[in-house]
Amino acid sequence: MKLSDLTQYKNITIQCHDNPDPDAIASGFALYRYFKSHRCNVRLIYSGRTKITKVNLTMMIEMFRIPIEYCVSNFGTCDLLITTDCQYRSGNVRFFPAPKVAVIDHHQFCGIDVDYSYIQPNVGSCCTLVWQLFRNEGIDINKDPICATALYYGLYCDTNQFSEIYHPLDRDMRDALAFDQAALVRLSNSNLSLSELSIAAQAMNDFTFDSELRLAIVQVQPCDPNILGLISDFLIQVDRVDICIAFNETYTGYKLSIRSCIKETKASELAEYITDEIGFGGGHKNKAGGFIGKDEYSAKYKDLRMMQFLRMKLTKYSGECEILRAGVDKISTEGLHRYKKKRVPVGVVFCKDFVTANTPILVRTLEGDIEINANADTCIMIGVSGSIVPTTMTKFKENYDMASAKSKVSSEYRPTLKNLRSGETFDLVDHIRSCINKGTEYVYMKPITTSVKIFTVWDANNYVRGTEGDYIAIRENDLSDFYIVEKELFTQTYEPADK
Structure with a gap:
């Protein structure tokens, strides 16, 4: 979907979900300004039980002069209805009939088809999707500082002050927006109301602690996502807690805030593990977040309470993983088969071109x-x-030759390189040169039957996790150097050494 495709409609209504949050308001506001600039007649509306009263929202609306209307019955007519941060006919947005409908949302698809849609459930905010739509139109949002600041604040709130960002597009928007620092400080210091402080205090008193797993879990009353982050940030500071999860129930599912203070457990990986097949999650190695859809959860786990489910998942996660450290541990190669890398073109980027x-x-x-x-x-x-x-030029020359054939790199997101000293950013795909393995690197392959975490020789502080079906590749010339090969890549990149 392109925004320019929608400018054919002259009367447009943009609808946030009921009881909107900063992400819904900011994304709707950016769309409002876009269509206004194209001479469309535009309204920005929301519904719900009551009008907006939360201090940070009223301050945001006043500060950015957002023309949002509270609409219960006075919907009127339009040529196109756009729902932002929600989906048409979903349970968290009041239904208004419209001849044409567009949806922009970062939640799971609810199953109702509309005329236009841009739904990407693995990004952290709807603001990110709106920013991407602007980029697709060649628009520099920083030329509108008010709009840029509003989008920045929307992402800031929906990702718990950026601590639960798990998609590179969110990071790209965060890094690219030229926002008003003073405005952000004022808004971010108005996020917590007295009632939410009471919710946090009650949750702190009601947490469950598992001394064996060093795990704390707490269920929180319905609240702003930032409150979940506040609670989990507090709990992880307790001396006997290594991992904590704060969660609450929403209309469509369960919101999770996850923290870890040990390098053997990445919060981001734990979020993905817990939400696998029933939602989505991710973030950083110490802080992460996730969402579990109610329909997906009830279909798979039926009457199991969420607290029981989380303890079950954590117990299974902790018990099934073996931890190995390359350069320290050695793996027996007895009975294992030798393999070598196929001469498949891959990509290389030389940092001397940038730094x-x-x-x-x-x-x-x-x-x-x-x-x-x-x-x-x-x-x-x-x-x-x-x-x-990453590798060194010496190791590259030992194992690879330059090639004329093009490397086939497939990825949902084009990797980028940023010089942190100068601030310059480069698209790595534009600088890839093709190379091919010399076929002189031999490894033993050990199938993984449960789950393994490996700290590699090039990064002793961050592990790579392998699951059933993956392989541990052990270098023949150094049995203490080993790494994970994912099952999808095994047959593509390796072949028997004696073939």
Whole structure:
């Protein structure tokens, strides 16, 4: 869907979900300004039990002069209705009949088809989708500082002050927007009401603690997502707590805020593990968030209470993982078969094209951000799935030859490189050169039957997790150097050594 496709409609109503939050208001406001600039007649509305009274929302509306209307019965008529941060006929938005409908939302598809839609449930905010739609039109949102600040605040609130960002598009918008710092400070210091303070205090008194797992879980009354983050941030500071989860029930599902203070458990991975097949989740290694859809949960777990479900998942997660440290541990190769890498073209980017000596860079991928100190000797290998692995020029020359064939890199998100010293950002795909394995690197392959976490030789502080069906590749010339090969990539990139 393109915004320019919608300018053919002259009378447009933009509807936020009932009892809107900053993400819904900001995304609706940005759309309002876009269609106004195209000479459309536009209204921005919301419904719900009561009018907006929360201090940060009323301050936001006044500060940015957002022309939002409370609408219960005076809907009127329009040529096009756009629902933002919600979906038409969903339970959290009042139904108004309209001849044409467009949906822009970052929640799970509710199953109702409309005329136009842009739904991407794995991003952190609806503001991110609106920003992406503006980018697709070639619009620099920073030329409208009010709109840029509103979108920034929407993402800030919906991702618990950016601590639960788990999609690179969210990070891109956060880094790109030129926002009003003073306005953000005023708004962010008005997020908590006295009633929400009471909710947080009650939750702190009612948490459940598992001493064996060093896990704290707390159910919270319905509240702003920031309150969940506040509670989990507090609980993780308790000396006997390594992992904590704060959750509450919403109209459509369950919102989770997850924290971890140990390197053996990434909060982001735990969020993905808990929400697998019933929602979505992710974030950082210490802070993450997630959402579980009610329909998906009830279909799979029926009458199991959420507190019981979370304890079950954490117990299973903690018990099924073996932890191995490359460079320290050794794995027996007895009975294992030898393999070598196929001569498949892959990508390489030479950091000498971007940086000088000892330059901090950030490589952004779908899996997250990788920060390294790069120099002219640093190479970045890009695998067939878009995976990123830093290496040195010496190791590259030992194992690879340059190739004329193009590397086939498939990824939902094009990886980027940012020079943290100069602020310049580069699209890595535009700088990829093709190379091919010399076929001289031999490994033993050990099938993974349960779950394994490996701290690799190139990153002793962050593990890679392998699950059933994946493989541990053990270098023949150094049995203490091993890494994970995902099952989807195994047959694509390796072949028997004696073939």
